[in-house]
Amino acid sequence: MMGMKSDIRLIDDNGLRIDGRLPNQLRPIKMEVGVVKRADGSAYIEWGGNKIIAAVYGPREAYPKHVQESDRAIVRARYNMAAFSVDERKRPGPDRRSVELSKVISEALTSAIFVEKFPRTAIDVYIEVLQADAGTRVAGITVASLALADAGIPMRDLIVGCAAGKVDDVVVLDLNKEEDNFGQADVPMAILPRTGEIALLQMDGDLTYDELTNAMEMAMDAAKKIYNMEIETLKAKYGGDVNEQ
Amino acid sequence: MMGMKSDIRLIDDNGLRIDGRLPNQLRPIKMEVGVVKRADGSAYIEWGGNKIIAAVYGPREAYPKHVQESDRAIVRARYNMAAFSVDERKRPGPDRRSVELSKVISEALTSAIFVEKFPRTAIDVYIEVLQADAGTRVAGITVASLALADAGIPMRDLIVGCAAGKVDDVVVLDLNKEEDNFGQADVPMAILPRTGEIALLQMDGDLTYDELTNAMEMAMDAAKKIYNMEIETLKAKYGGDVNEQ
């Protein structure tokens, strides 16, 4: 939750953040594909303290039948947090937050996939948050995009998630857990980097127009860096022509 | 719940009730049809402090298929209370009481509808109690009947709900909330006024045979008045030949 009260100073006198980062600096990110052998495609990401795994099954027959669409595949992302992923043990199973995130992630992924190629099928994307450290939805959409690529699902572009926000009245990139808890705003986004299209956009908090556009631009710039990491990760497994799939 | 103990006197020295009514006097009733544009038929009723809306969808294909009846329509009433309709906020969703009421209302409505004209279909009747003030089931069945008429569902007769009961050892018509909480008996009924048939009948409390028959007769008499209001309401919208549909 944004806006919990606290005496914590989130930006120090040198303009550095609680974890030593500059305002527009990302946390360390590590990616890997092909981590779930049973799946059609999969990937793993460590992003700051986040540890998230994604797997893709499909395109496969959509079941139950009434969910099928005659002219396209349906994309069903399921965002789920492990019971041990957060400080206080979370009851297993979906809650309202995970239902909403599953929905917006499904919609964002759909925008990138050539769903019209696979009528009547389902593309199931399972995102398991093993350890959570703020920004799980944007990390989750990023790792899901890698898993889709690993599964050979044709896409207009890879999709990249990234967030920016405001803490101690400063616009910053990629909030960590303390910044998320005690900050003033969070703007999670997902981008198709080639065209700059925005596939996911949420926001909560309290931002002026200028702060909000600053934050969005910061996130979109960073998204390009993350995009390059995605490309490199896929190249490392599949060789050079990843970008052309 | 009947029979909560209390020092409240429900009938005063003049034989008047806590809201000033005579024993056989109805609370004020207002009706309106065509309030939900999206539905095939709808109606709204204010009955004392009750505010109830009903909408009808159908006859439409019954789903799932195994609920279909080959020789008739099924009538599915769903009685539901809004969270804010009662003094203490009610958790949304069906409870045991609303399941039972939905069942007896469905059965009562079925008795009035020419269900054999629409095999394999469902006629869905949604009753939303927006504000509750005792007698919601009989008000609900009354407004549902109007919504069915508004939807053009052919019926043997309009159906009218009305209750009577006993408070402070006096048989009274149309209990209000205090009378319901602290009274001695409640007898909700639904009638097909043209033939006098009884389509819904429940009772709880403690009544002698004479008290019970008095109460039933009181409710059946009042039902005729409410029937006339139903006819007038439909006439106001549809013109003169409502009774002949």
Add this chain to the structure above:
Amino acid sequence: MMGMKSDIRLIDDNGLRIDGRLPNQLRPIKMEVGVVKRADGSAYIEWGGNKIIAAVYGPREAYPKHVQESDRAIVRARYNMAAFSVDERKRPGPDRRSVELSKVISEALTSAIFVEKFPRTAIDVYIEVLQADAGTRVAGITVASLALADAGIPMRDLIVGCAAGKVDDVVVLDLNKEEDNFGQADVPMAILPRTGEIALLQMDGDLTYDELTNAMEMAMDAAKKIYNMEIETLKAKYGGDVNEQ
């Protein structure tokens, strides 16, 4: 739960148990078949303080369709405890324990039934524990076997459940409630007596290899006695050739 601490002595100086039994002595058992007229087969057992009824429906069309197996019947046992069957009232409905027991009982019964004779069907076995006194799963599987025979379901053999365990460091047969609560181990088994095959086997506690094999042998010996009671019970209803069905 095994291993609750207690000062209770479960074996006295004469080597007798809290209910006066010898270590290898069964509690009294009474059986009856044909107790639920509505069912295709049924049986009732009293075993110590256990009172358990079982009924069989089927082979009948398996529903929903996707559970059907094209080459055999599915056997669906449902172990259920009545709310009043235990000391503290149990909430109605399945819990994790009853789900597990239903599964292992289903599997054990399947091993005895000629399921390949009834493709695409279900054989439903309902086991209702009306009063529980330790050993309900083995008593349940025994009474279920009788109900299957009463329903005329062809089986390779009747199936017999029996348990042994350890209390006060002594290996004993057929634990009662106190022994179950305060004992050291429980080994429930189900046997096909003709061949000696083991169809159900669970164990929890703390046993050496020798204790465990002693316990299993004790249970298998007793199973033969119970088997004879089953045969006699069926003979009493159906005459002499029960064993040949």
Add this chain to the structure above:
Amino acid sequence: MSSKFTEGVVAESKRSYIHKLASEGTRIDGRDFDEVRPIKIKTGFIQRADGSALVELGDTKVLVGVKIEPGEPFPDTPDMGIMTTNVELVPLASPTFEPGPPSEEAIELARVVDRGIRESHTIDMEKLVIEEGEKVWVVFIDMHVLDYHGNLFDACGIAALAALNNATVPAERFGFGDDFKLPIMHYPVPVTFAKIGEWIVADPNLDEESIASARLTVTTNEEEKVNAMQKGLFGTFTYEEVKKSINRSMSIGKQVRKIILGDENGKEN
């Protein structure tokens, strides 16, 4: 399994047959219109319960167990005990019962039995207070249907009353003094009628239930007070039919009450 088509035909011919019998004043099992099936009651069947009764109404069989445990009173009735009723239509009892959460039939049944007991003040709730506003006795009435051959309303209502009448409040077990008999003030008995064509019969069996157009349960007590009514199914009753049914319920209820009390007294003495 018979096909749905065959079932329809069978049902239709059974309907005609039962109607024909009714027009001749008799029933498929030979009973008079006001005759209930034989009732057998075995109280105390479940020793682990605080009260219990196994009731057979013809071939219909219901086991009711009563458990009594300490709990918190409701805020608006700090000086009264609590009762809850639950019906389990377990699939053991009929091919038409399915596992899962209570069906609307089970809920209606439980609530009608509940009202019959609650509104008649069967249990003296004021005697079930341990500490006002803090701790009261909670009476759980759990009805387990074991064999379904029609008329669960009456079978459950009879079994619940017999089990309550058999119940002891287990005060000692919880350290609240001596055990005492659950205080019973009234003996409400439900009698259910089925409308078959123009005839109305008491205690319908399974065949009668399957072709009845309407159902009416009337619960009356030993003072000839009416405590609960519930009309069901798609048909209607005339006012005259209802009045007659109330009267018939009182006189049939009286006979049934004797069986319930007789058994209990038999056991007690």
Add this chain to the structure above:
Amino acid sequence: MSSKFTEGVVAESKRSYIHKLASEGTRIDGRDFDEVRPIKIKTGFIQRADGSALVELGDTKVLVGVKIEPGEPFPDTPDMGIMTTNVELVPLASPTFEPGPPSEEAIELARVVDRGIRESHTIDMEKLVIEEGEKVWVVFIDMHVLDYHGNLFDACGIAALAALNNATVPAERFGFGDDFKLPIMHYPVPVTFAKIGEWIVADPNLDEESIASARLTVTTNEEEKVNAMQKGLFGTFTYEEVKKSINRSMSIGKQVRKIILGDENGKEN
């Protein structure tokens, strides 16, 4: 019922028609791109609630009731009240709504309205403490959709704000002193846009919603701060489109806010 095939054809021709209108600068109901449908607000409609508003946004109708009850604070915010929001998409309001637990649509809607109110600090939560760490006021915002003709995000957001602005904390009823008006600090208004081809229109109606490729809700307050955004559906927005939508939301929100406050002031005086 129309067959799925027919529906497809109808949808396609409707899509072309709406696109053509958009290219001509107009809409199927004749509105300008930034024109919201007529708004009617009736506050205090549910006397039994502590605040309520019946809102019509064109033909879309939403009833919001606010109930305020004492409860325990969350351990990490002992000095603040609690608010919860819930949306019921009851099947009365649309043939596409089904009974049962909240759909993902209902959950998203409730959460977006919730964030719009919560993150804008609409309610002064610090004034809702009865005893720090022990007892605070819990504000339940229940939204009941009564007729669905498009754009529930705005209809629910407007109705929630109007109901909160209408609400009284019922302190007296619970013995905690005098009743007081629920303290409102801000007036955040959501404005939703739908992308139709290359055009973006405000307050989409049902037809527009059904063919929109993407949806964007922007909630802004009376200080022109942005409090919440939510993008939906399978399409995308360019950055330019988002920036324009934020600006449009501020200016449309201002008009809507006047209607909400005007009504309330009208009622109060």
Add this chain to the structure above:
Amino acid sequence: MSSKFTEGVVAESKRSYIHKLASEGTRIDGRDFDEVRPIKIKTGFIQRADGSALVELGDTKVLVGVKIEPGEPFPDTPDMGIMTTNVELVPLASPTFEPGPPSEEAIELARVVDRGIRESHTIDMEKLVIEEGEKVWVVFIDMHVLDYHGNLFDACGIAALAALNNATVPAERFGFGDDFKLPIMHYPVPVTFAKIGEWIVADPNLDEESIASARLTVTTNEEEKVNAMQKGLFGTFTYEEVKKSINRSMSIGKQVRKIILGDENGKEN
């Protein structure tokens, strides 16, 4: 998707092949009958948990996280901590796992792992009391299956033991003194056998599991005590087969235990 028919044929030919291999003393992946797949253990993988282990058993991958929080003891064991186990067969791990409430497979699995730990007195529950009868430590063992290639019983049992052995009671975080290592008294290891024709192999992989007629899990500890057994599937075992399996479990368990403890010691030193 392959059709059900094709699947049947494939399964049948795989069955014959695996049986033939077994008759020659070998297995589809070249292992001996008593050879378990390679085991890799990474403890402390989830820093946010109080103990954790990521375990690979061949291609089967399970992540167990242990959380330890204060809670109320059960009334009948006021002087003991509490443990609970849960298995999530998340659909990420296999095309045959479905979202939703735990399947009966997941429940059986969790309960068998639970008994293996509980009945062996793995955790010294008496050391987990904060205040007798009031507050104890609750140990949540959550098992998240990440890649399913057969034999979850052993993979989960090993991972649970490794995670418990890695766990610290976070007393400081809750203000109850210094953190301390979760007290472990025993090291029970499950070994699962599959019956394939007349042969019985340890640690079945996915192919073997799919054609096995019966399954037996035997959990033994470092004192060669048996703590849990669970037989599964539709086939049966002879008494001789069971006895042999118990002996085999003890000797295989010993090797596995070394791997579990070796890893942990490696990490600790």
